[in-house]
Amino acid sequence: MLPSTCLFCGGICLFSIPICSPCLKGLPILAHSCEQCAEYLHPSLLSNNKSRICGACLAYPPPFDHTFALFPYCFPIIEVITKLKFQHQLGYTKVLATLFIQRILQSWYKNKSLPDLILPIPLHDKRLQHRGFNQAYEIAKPIAKAFMIPVDFTGVKRIKNTQAQSRLSSIDRQTNVANAFVAKRSYTGMTIAVIDDVMTTGYTITEFCRVIRQSGAKNIDVWCCARNQKLG
Ligand SMILES: [Zn+2]
Numbered sequence: 001m002l003p004s005t006c007l008f009c010g011g012i013c014l015f016s017i018p019i020c021s022p023c024l025k026g027l028p029i030l031a032h033s034c035e036q037c038a039e040y041l042h043p044s045l046l047s048n049n050k051s052r053i054c055g056a057c058l059a060y061p062p063p064f065d066h067t068f069a070l071f072p073y074c075f076p077i078i079e080v081i082t083k084l085k086f087q088h089q090l091g092y093t094k095v096l097a098t099l100f101i102q103r104i105l106q107s108w109y110k111n112k113s114l115p116d117l118i119l120p121i122p123l124h125d126k127r128l129q130h131r132g133f134n135q136a137y138e139i140a141k142p143i144a145k146a147f148m149i150p151v152d153f154t155g156v157k158r159i160k161n162t163q164a165q166s167r168l169s170s171i172d173r174q175t176n177v178a179n180a181f182v183a184k185r186s187y188t189g190m191t192i193a194v195i196d197d198v199m200t201t202g203y204t205i206t207e208f209c210r211v212i213r214q215s216g217a218k219n220i221d222v223w224c225c226a227r228n229q230k231l232g
């Protein structure tokens with residue numbers, strides 16, 4: 001196997017994915033987090049809260065059951081996502097998908113069965129035309145292939161061409177994504193993994209999951225590359 005170049009430092013790497021060993025070891029680790037939404041959970045809460053669910057999820061349960069995040073949303077993951085989405089550096093999808101596959105095998109699904117279906121969060125047709133690809137779909141494809149799980153790319157349509165969430169206030173973000181998706185099929189009784197690149201406030205993912213839950217999904221797990229956590 002020929003050595004390739006590390007996407008992070010430009011050094012030589014011997015893995016089948018373009019990241020070298022020191023860069024891989026240096027990637028940030030997600031803090032203690034809520035099992036349901038992956039928001040930061042103070043370690044002192046873990047001892048008396050066996051289920052590891054945060055106060056917000058207990059008070060207002062989201063329409064998904066579990067959130068698995070690869071990384072916290074910080075350096076250099078922000079750069080990875082930005083280069084992937086806006087500079088079309090699709091080499092990063094291979095790194096992220098491989099890390100997802102490892103994590104799924106070694107921890108997330110070690111003691112539970114894999115989902116029936118993977119649903120990448122869809123982009124609006126106009127956004128897809130402009131960007132040329134959907135990053136969530138690109139990451140989902142190799143994972144789906146590795147575990148022989150089908151990817152559903154057409155079952156839910158994004159009918160609202162929403163503004164970029166990052167430019168809006170919290171309340172505007174919620175309004176922006178309201179009724180943005182519509183399900184074109186039934187998901188009755190299915191266990192579904194919803195995949196997206198970043199989960200910040202979670203409004204987009206929540207709205208998407210609400211729609212597939214209404215269409216019958218029994219269990220919904222969220223897989224995201226990066227989770228924005230409010231530390232403190
Ligand atoms: Zn490197």
Ligand SMILES: [Zn+2]
Nearest residue numbers: 034037054057
């Ligand atoms: Zn939570």
